[in-house]
Amino acid sequence: MGTMSQESALIEQVIEQPDSLVISPPSDLSSYNHIQPFVYLEGDNDNDSKTTTSQTNHNVLLILNQKITIDLISLWNKCEIIVCADGGADSLYEYFSNNNNNHHHPNLQRSDYIPDYIVGDFDSISPDVKAYYQSHGSKTIRQSSEYYNDFTKSIHCIQLHYQLNHENGNWFESVNNVDGLAKLWDSLDHTNRGIDITIYVLNAIGGRFDQTVQSINQLYIMNKIYPTVTVFFITVNDIIFLLKKGVNYVSFTNRLTFHKDDGLPPTCGLLPLSNSTPIVLTSYGLKYDMRNWKTEMSGKVSSSNRISGETGFIVECSDDIVMNIEIDV
């Protein structure tokens, strides 16, 4: 009998839901992963000074090398520190040359938006841009190692900043310019729980496809190595993040924060890109809700799904899986 009911519970199902649902948070508060992807779009976006949304969580903006096509300023103002990976500094510099970006913020001054750190092998940053930001106070950390990419070097920099900067604002000056960040990071005691850091990354997705896939690869790897670091990739189309093995509750103030009302709920996808598939999904609050639904590449993938939950939804997954949610404001 027990076996019977277990079997029936494992029947694979897709349930078409109404466009609007109210989903309560999971009942056991201690045992789920709570994700709030749109905090950076909520609240005081037009405040022109850097603020933090929370005293307990550190928000960081990381800019990679590609043209910036989103409204940068709202995100900038939510972040404690800003890091440019190599040519990401050129992208930032260029952003202030393009008047099209500035209709929300007509009085933008390049000199008011200076990154805290510029990190990388410096094979793509232009000398003028580097000189400009150095003269305005950016800390430049050259790391020539080909073993680490600019993204990974930047992650080391961000974590070291939170471990060391409050003791010594010049902590980076003694690192060697090959792989000093990695060496310094490895030398520290990581036995205590890591620091909670949320990193919003621009330009990691949507350029050359091998870079896109490497970014996704790093998303999986970072979750294993640094479980207290949360990464959101932001593109002009969507936000991309990891749902962790177990129960995930994704919440927001309301759907209008990230999706203008066009009569249809916001679009999303659940993307089984890891080496550990199939993944079994059960969801509450999606348009096409799944029960024990097996997903894998070369098989079934939930794309063009939609979010019916007015303030959030729940996804239970048998292993880490990538999610994207359309941003359309």
Place this chain on the structure above:
Amino acid sequence: MGTMSQESALIEQVIEQPDSLVISPPSDLSSYNHIQPFVYLEGDNDNDSKTTTSQTNHNVLLILNQKITIDLISLWNKCEIIVCADGGADSLYEYFSNNNNNHHHPNLQRSDYIPDYIVGDFDSISPDVKAYYQSHGSKTIRQSSEYYNDFTKSIHCIQLHYQLNHENGNWFESVNNVDGLAKLWDSLDHTNRGIDITIYVLNAIGGRFDQTVQSINQLYIMNKIYPTVTVFFITVNDIIFLLKKGVNYVSFTNRLTFHKDDGLPPTCGLLPLSNSTPIVLTSYGLKYDMRNWKTEMSGKVSSSNRISGETGFIVECSDDIVMNIEIDV
């Protein structure tokens, strides 16, 4: 002894090669997959009439719904038939509104570039665009089924065209407007070997991330179901295709066809996105050539690699794997 040499042959290695190498095709002509991704950029690009590069292979252009950012005309002229998936027709129409696209071809007329078929559920094509192309001779095939996406519907249309159009130019008129293409395709006798078709797909990659991943998923699935259909996804950054299990020889006239000489060889990646990993790779002709190199997501992925082979390279893989090559002309 035999065991020893087998073991040493299986040692995982990365060999840094010079920027320029000449790689001969694999010796056993019958047993490799020959891929020529840049045929569409070679030869008579500026010929303003539709031509086929080969009498034995059918080239098709499939346009999905996203802004067209590449030089469309060279590709158009290499293709026998053109198919727009739903709002892809709007993308095509818009292309001829944008003078920025036309500096290579200043006398472009929208009315000279009429797609052969427009296929999909027609929830995104605008009525004016549909009427325009219908009045200029496009065949519109509405398929409202939600079970198939517009990409899959278009693939059915393309294959049916090559099976049926020479007998009856109005073959599509009797299909039902829900899932008639799929039904008609299933009803045909597929016991003979399929027809060799090469499909160049625009706008499948680089938009919303769930659509990008679903395109890659379909690339794997189509290779299983339709092994005689070759798919190339073309973006503003690169070309993306499948290397098949076994030996693959990727060749081109020379690297300048797709990569301007900036002192570095063209960039590429090998991307293990299937459900069957790790994949073991051995390559000849890449900057970072691999021997028995195990790749998987959440592990090692070859990104930012480069092509050293002047006219081609060889990749042997233990299972199907996605490859991208940067286009930078």
